[in-house]
Every structure is written in C-alpha cells, then in structure tokens.
Amino acid sequence: MKNKKLQRKIRVRSRVQGTSARPRLSVYRSNKFIYAQLINDDKAETVLGVSEKNLGKDIKGKKSDKAKELGLFLAKMAISKKIKAVVFDRGSYAYHGRIKQVAQGAREGGLKF
Numbered sequence: 001m002k003n004k005k006l007q008r009k010i011r012v013r014s015r016v017q018g019t020s021a022r023p024r025l026s027v028y029r030s031n032k033f034i035y036a037q038l039i040n041d042d043k044a045e046t047v048l049g050v051s052e053k054n055l056g057k058d059i060k061g062k063k064s065d066k067a068k069e070l071g072l073f074l075a076k077m078a079i080s081k082k083i084k085a086v087v088f089d090r091g092s093y094a095y096h097g098r099i100k101q102v103a104q105g106a107r108e109g110g111l112k113f
Contacts, residue, residue: 009092067098071105
C-alpha cells in the first residue's frame, strides 16, 4: 500500500514543478484536517502555508465544506502576496472529494490553474 502511494506521488511530482511566477499548490490530507502549501521549487521554499486550523472553529459542516473554505482562504492569502497563478499538486491522492474541493475553492477565490 505505502509503496503504491509513494509511486503515485513521485509520478505526479515529476510532472509538476513550481516556480516563483507559478508556485506549486501542494495538498496534504489527514483524517482530521487538510493542509495546503504554495511552494517555490526553484528556491526550495514554502511561500505560504495554511490549514483548517487557521480557519477557526466558526466553520461548521462536512470535511469537504471545510476544504472548500480552505481553498478560498488560501486564494485570498495568495492574492494578497501578489500570486495569481499556481500549479496544482494533488500528491498521491485522487482528484476527488476534499482534494477537489480545495482546488475548486482556490479557483473561486481567483487563482488560475
């Protein structure tokens, strides 16, 4: 199981490269929370990192609703740092469920993929 997950992650990362103009939007999903980072691979630095913990406890609903709110929050923070375009990195996860909701929220917030 772990080996297959690692193979998928490597396959996706080999095709996705973040730059200063278009950082990589990397998503990590745990059982409880979801995390998103904007990464500049040229300098190997994290430009911006957010998680559901940053949203506070005022957001009610399902995990997928919280993931969409996280995408909107990330887009707002990225635009304030003058980042308008990103490359989406789903990691080893399928583009489905919470991962898809983060992407849709970021698009609705104004980021270009």
